[in-house]
Amino acid sequence: MVQDTKHTSNKTRLVKLTVNGVAYERVVEPRLTLVDFIRGELGITGTHVGCEHGVCGACTVIFDGYPVRSCIMLAVQAHSHSVQTVESMSTGDQLHPIQQAFWENFGLQCGFCTPGFLLTVQDLLSRNPDPTDTEIREELSGNICRCTGYQSIIAAVKQAAIYMRKEE
Amino acid sequence: MKTEHTNGIGASIKRLEDKRFLQGQGNYIDDMQLPDMLHAAVLRSPYAHANIIDIEVSAALEQPGIVTILTFADLISVKPIPIRLNPYGSLEPFLQYPLASNRVRYVGDPVALIIAHSRYQAEDILEHILVQYDPLPVNIDTEQKVINPLYNEAKNNVASNFVMQKGDIAAAFEQAEHITKLRFTSGRHSGVPLETRGLIAHYDATQERLKVWGPTKVTHFNRGVLARMLDMGEHQIQMIEPDVGGGFGVRGEFYPEDYLIPYAALILKRPIKWIEDRLENLMACNHSREQVYEMEMALKKDGAILGIKVLLSNDQGGYIRTHGIIVPELSAAIFPGPYHIPNYRCEVRSVLTNKTPAGTYRAPGRYECNTSRERLLDLAASELMIDPVKLRSMNLIQPEDMPYKVGTESLGEDIVYDSGDYPYALQEVVRLSKYEENRINHNPLSNKKTGYGIACFVEKTGLGPFEGARIEIDQTGRVTVSTGAANVGQGLETTLAQIAASVLTVPPDSIRVLHGDTDLIPYGVGSFASRATVMAGSAVYYAAQQIHKKLLMIAAHILKCPIDKLTISDGGIYISENQDNRLTLAQVAQQSSPRNCPPDMEPGLDFTHYFRCNQMTFAHGATIVKVEIDPETCAVIPKHVWIVYDIGKAINPQMVKGQVEGGAVQGLGGALLEEFKYDSNGQLISGSFVDYLLPTATETPIMELKRLDRSPSILNPLQVKGAGECGIAGMGGALANAVADALGDSGKKVDMLPITSEKVWRWLNTNAG
Incomplete structure (x- = not known):
C-alpha cells in the first residue's frame, strides 16, 4: 500500500x-x-x-x-x-536451520504461508527445543497452509529441532 | 557433477523454487509496485437478487484520493466473459458482464469500480456510492419453486439439462434382485488459495502494449479473451504470471476484474493495482461442489452391479462462468469410476441460483460424484450384508480390460481409461491399513465410536490438446526452458528442470525454467486438470531430445568423428572411448553460433516442441480413512488416512507425495469443515475464516501413502500421469463411509458433506435422519 x-x-x-x-x-x-x-x-x-x-x-x-x-x-x-x-532469518545465501529443514522436507509448495510458519516455528523451538508431534500440531494450529496437508511441515519442524539442538 | 540417476527423472531433489520462498524473496502480485500506480476497489452488490434502479456517484467523486469511478454505463462496447471449456451456445444468455448492468444476481456481484490513490482510500469511497436497488425474490435452492427466475431465458432457472447414458437402464432395473436408493448432497466449497487474487495492469503508450501482471493457470487463453473484449490485437497484450500463492482450479480463470483492471489502465494510462481481500475472495472467486445426487442402483443378490440411475442437480450460482457446465458434465462422465457399470443413465440439471457462480475446484465434479457413488456402494453392501471390500472388488474393472471405454464422454472426448490395475490398488490399501484386522478388533473399552471407510477412485489427468516447451542453450552453456504452462505452487520449475536435466545430463539447478509470460512462447495452454507434468513435461522431453541431437552434430563436427562414437554425460560431450577430449556445453554452444556454425548446418541451439495429445491419461487409487466419533460432542475426529495411488512414473516422488497429501487434506476439509452457507435472503454467512473453516495441523491425521507404478501411461514418452488430484478424489467417500461405519445402525442416514457435529447428533438422535 x-x-x-x-x-x-x-x-x-x-x-x-x-x-x-x-x-x-x-x-x-x-x-x-x-x-x-x-x-x-x-x-x-x-x-x-x-x-x-x-x-x-x-x-x-x-x-x-x-x-x-x-x-x-x-x-x-x-x-x-x-x-x-x-x-x-537467513544471512545472504546461508539458510537458517529451520528454513533448511523446510526445504529438505518439502515443507512448502506455493510458499505464501511459509514466512508465517517459519517464524512460528522459530518461536516454538526457542521455547521448546524438542517438541512432540502433538505439541507441534498444537503450536502450528494458528497457521493455515492450503497446499501441503501439513505432513511435510511437521516433518520439517522435527528436523529443524534436531538441527537447532546440534547447533547449541 | 551428479549423474542422471541422482538428480534427473525419478529423483526427489529439493525444489528449485523454494529458496526464494523460504527467504521471503518470492514475487507475488502484491509485492510489486510500479511508479505512479493507482489502486482499485470493487463495489459489490449487498443483495442476492435485485434490479438496479440508479447509481449515484457524485458524492463519491468528492472524496479524498478519488481518481475515477466506472459503472456499467462507462464500459464502452463491453462484452460478456466467454466460456473457456466447451462453449454451448445455449448458455450465452447466462454469461457474466464485468459489471452488472441492470440486475444483480448474487451477493458480491460487481457493480462499480473505484480507482483512487491508495487502497485505503479506494475502500473508503465504496460507501459513498449510492446504489438504489429494487430487491427481487431470491432463489437459493435448486429444488425450490421459482417465483422470479434469474433470467427470462431460463425457465425454472435450469441453465442446462442433458442426459449421459450407456446400455439399457430399464432392462437392468427389470433384472434387479435388489435396488439401493440414496440421495446424497455435497456442500458448497472453494479452493481458497492462501493468497487472494490480484492484478496490476499498465498500458505502455510508447509501445502501444498493455501489460497485465497477475494472471496464471491459462495465461495464453486469457490474453485472447482480453484482446477480444478490448478489441485489441493479441500482440498488443502481454500477460505475466508472478509467483502464485495456490491455484486449485479457482485461480487464474477470467473473472470480471480481469477485464476491469486492464480496462481502467487503458483509459487512465497509469498502472493500476487491485488486490482482492478475503471477504471478496470468499464471495467473488468461483465456488464449487454443491450438487445433489438422487441415485438408484440395480444389483444381483451377490452384489454384482447391473446398472445405476442418477438425477444430478448442480447449483451453478448466478451466472455461467468460464467453465460453462463442465463440472456437472465431468460428474456424469466419471460417476462410474473404476467400476464396470454395464447400464448407466445420468440426467444432469444445472440450476441457476442467487449465489456466487460456480466453476472448477481440484477434482471438479469428481470429488462429489466419487463421494456419492462410494456412499451408495457401502449402503448396498450393508443392505445385502456383503463386505464393502468384496462388493467393490467384484465390480472393479479388471486390468485385462484395459484400455476400457466407459461409455461416457466429457470435453467432447470419449472417456477411455488407458491403463491401471484397480483391484491391486484396493488390495494394497486394505493390506496397508490392516483393514480386516482393525475392523474386527475395535477396542470395546473405548467410549469412542470407531469407523473405517473405503473409497476407490479414477482421476482424469493430462488433458490436452497440447503444451509447448522451448529450450535454448546460450553461449555460456546455460540451459533455459520456457513454457506456456503455469506454476501455481506445484513446483513446475523443478519438474521441468529435472526432465530437461535427464536428457541433457546437466544438474537441474543449473537450468532456468521460465513460464507464465505470454511473450516467451507463442502458444500455451496452462496448468489445470493435472496436466502440466504430463503435457509440458513431455514437450520439454522432446525439445531436449532435439537439442541433444544437435549438440552431437556440432560436437561431431568439432571433434571430427562420427556421431555414433559420441557420448553425452555429466554435461559434457566426448568420444566414447576417449574422455580426455571432452567438450563442455558452452564450447559446443559457441561453435553452433551463426558466426562459427558450419555453413551446411542451421545455427543455434534453440528448439521448440509442442506435445500434442487428445486423450486423457487416468490415474487411480484407493483411500481408507479411520475416524473416531465422540458420542457426547458428536465430533468426528479423523485418526488415520491411507492412500494407495498409481500415477505411472513419478518425476519427483516427494513432490508427488506432497500433492497427494495436500489434496487429501483439502478433501478432509470439504468432508468435515468447509461450507459456504447462505441464509434465506441469499446472504453469504460464511465470509471469513472464522466461519469458513479450513483444516489446520490439529485436524489433520497421520497419513500413510503408497505410490504404485504398475500402470505407466502409454500416451506420453515419460509414462507419467497427473498426481495433483489423487489425494482429494477419494477423501469425501472414505470419510463419509467411515462416519457411517462408526455410527452403526444410524450410519445409513449419512447422506451429506460436510459432516458436522450437528449432523452426526441428528443422525444419532432422530429417526427421520
Whole structure:
C-alpha cells in the first residue's frame, strides 16, 4: 500500500521502530496496519497477507520477541518497538536451520504461508527445543497452509529441532 | 557433477523454487509496485437478487484520493466473459458482464469500480456510492419453486439439462434382485488459495502494449479473451504470471476484474493495482461442489452391479462462468469410476441460483460424484450384508480390460481409461491399513465410536490438446526452458528442470525454467486438470531430445568423428572411448553460433516442441480413512488416512507425495469443515475464516501413502500421469463411509458433506435422519 502524501488526511502520526535491526521513521495514518506498513511503506515484502482478520497466520512477525499477527495490529502500536520478519532469518545465501529443514522436507509448495510458519516455528523451538508431534500440531494450529496437508511441515519442524539442538 | 540417476527423472531433489520462498524473496502480485500506480476497489452488490434502479456517484467523486469511478454505463462496447471449456451456445444468455448492468444476481456481484490513490482510500469511497436497488425474490435452492427466475431465458432457472447414458437402464432395473436408493448432497466449497487474487495492469503508450501482471493457470487463453473484449490485437497484450500463492482450479480463470483492471489502465494510462481481500475472495472467486445426487442402483443378490440411475442437480450460482457446465458434465462422465457399470443413465440439471457462480475446484465434479457413488456402494453392501471390500472388488474393472471405454464422454472426448490395475490398488490399501484386522478388533473399552471407510477412485489427468516447451542453450552453456504452462505452487520449475536435466545430463539447478509470460512462447495452454507434468513435461522431453541431437552434430563436427562414437554425460560431450577430449556445453554452444556454425548446418541451439495429445491419461487409487466419533460432542475426529495411488512414473516422488497429501487434506476439509452457507435472503454467512473453516495441523491425521507404478501411461514418452488430484478424489467417500461405519445402525442416514457435529447428533438422535 503506497500512501500518496498529497492525498492522505492531515491526521497522521510519527512511527519510529526497528525492523530486522534497522531503524525506520515514517509518518502514517493511525489506521495503517502493521503489515501494510512493513510491506508498503518499508518495501519489505516477505510477510504476507492471507486473510486480514488474524486467522491464517501468514502475516506472523516477531514483535519484541513474541509472534504476532501483523494484519490486526496497527503500525502506530509498533512505535518504539522492534519487529522481525522472515527476512531476518537467513544471512545472504546461508539458510537458517529451520528454513533448511523446510526445504529438505518439502515443507512448502506455493510458499505464501511459509514466512508465517517459519517464524512460528522459530518461536516454538526457542521455547521448546524438542517438541512432540502433538505439541507441534498444537503450536502450528494458528497457521493455515492450503497446499501441503501439513505432513511435510511437521516433518520439517522435527528436523529443524534436531538441527537447532546440534547447533547449541 | 551428479549423474542422471541422482538428480534427473525419478529423483526427489529439493525444489528449485523454494529458496526464494523460504527467504521471503518470492514475487507475488502484491509485492510489486510500479511508479505512479493507482489502486482499485470493487463495489459489490449487498443483495442476492435485485434490479438496479440508479447509481449515484457524485458524492463519491468528492472524496479524498478519488481518481475515477466506472459503472456499467462507462464500459464502452463491453462484452460478456466467454466460456473457456466447451462453449454451448445455449448458455450465452447466462454469461457474466464485468459489471452488472441492470440486475444483480448474487451477493458480491460487481457493480462499480473505484480507482483512487491508495487502497485505503479506494475502500473508503465504496460507501459513498449510492446504489438504489429494487430487491427481487431470491432463489437459493435448486429444488425450490421459482417465483422470479434469474433470467427470462431460463425457465425454472435450469441453465442446462442433458442426459449421459450407456446400455439399457430399464432392462437392468427389470433384472434387479435388489435396488439401493440414496440421495446424497455435497456442500458448497472453494479452493481458497492462501493468497487472494490480484492484478496490476499498465498500458505502455510508447509501445502501444498493455501489460497485465497477475494472471496464471491459462495465461495464453486469457490474453485472447482480453484482446477480444478490448478489441485489441493479441500482440498488443502481454500477460505475466508472478509467483502464485495456490491455484486449485479457482485461480487464474477470467473473472470480471480481469477485464476491469486492464480496462481502467487503458483509459487512465497509469498502472493500476487491485488486490482482492478475503471477504471478496470468499464471495467473488468461483465456488464449487454443491450438487445433489438422487441415485438408484440395480444389483444381483451377490452384489454384482447391473446398472445405476442418477438425477444430478448442480447449483451453478448466478451466472455461467468460464467453465460453462463442465463440472456437472465431468460428474456424469466419471460417476462410474473404476467400476464396470454395464447400464448407466445420468440426467444432469444445472440450476441457476442467487449465489456466487460456480466453476472448477481440484477434482471438479469428481470429488462429489466419487463421494456419492462410494456412499451408495457401502449402503448396498450393508443392505445385502456383503463386505464393502468384496462388493467393490467384484465390480472393479479388471486390468485385462484395459484400455476400457466407459461409455461416457466429457470435453467432447470419449472417456477411455488407458491403463491401471484397480483391484491391486484396493488390495494394497486394505493390506496397508490392516483393514480386516482393525475392523474386527475395535477396542470395546473405548467410549469412542470407531469407523473405517473405503473409497476407490479414477482421476482424469493430462488433458490436452497440447503444451509447448522451448529450450535454448546460450553461449555460456546455460540451459533455459520456457513454457506456456503455469506454476501455481506445484513446483513446475523443478519438474521441468529435472526432465530437461535427464536428457541433457546437466544438474537441474543449473537450468532456468521460465513460464507464465505470454511473450516467451507463442502458444500455451496452462496448468489445470493435472496436466502440466504430463503435457509440458513431455514437450520439454522432446525439445531436449532435439537439442541433444544437435549438440552431437556440432560436437561431431568439432571433434571430427562420427556421431555414433559420441557420448553425452555429466554435461559434457566426448568420444566414447576417449574422455580426455571432452567438450563442455558452452564450447559446443559457441561453435553452433551463426558466426562459427558450419555453413551446411542451421545455427543455434534453440528448439521448440509442442506435445500434442487428445486423450486423457487416468490415474487411480484407493483411500481408507479411520475416524473416531465422540458420542457426547458428536465430533468426528479423523485418526488415520491411507492412500494407495498409481500415477505411472513419478518425476519427483516427494513432490508427488506432497500433492497427494495436500489434496487429501483439502478433501478432509470439504468432508468435515468447509461450507459456504447462505441464509434465506441469499446472504453469504460464511465470509471469513472464522466461519469458513479450513483444516489446520490439529485436524489433520497421520497419513500413510503408497505410490504404485504398475500402470505407466502409454500416451506420453515419460509414462507419467497427473498426481495433483489423487489425494482429494477419494477423501469425501472414505470419510463419509467411515462416519457411517462408526455410527452403526444410524450410519445409513449419512447422506451429506460436510459432516458436522450437528449432523452426526441428528443422525444419532432422530429417526427421520
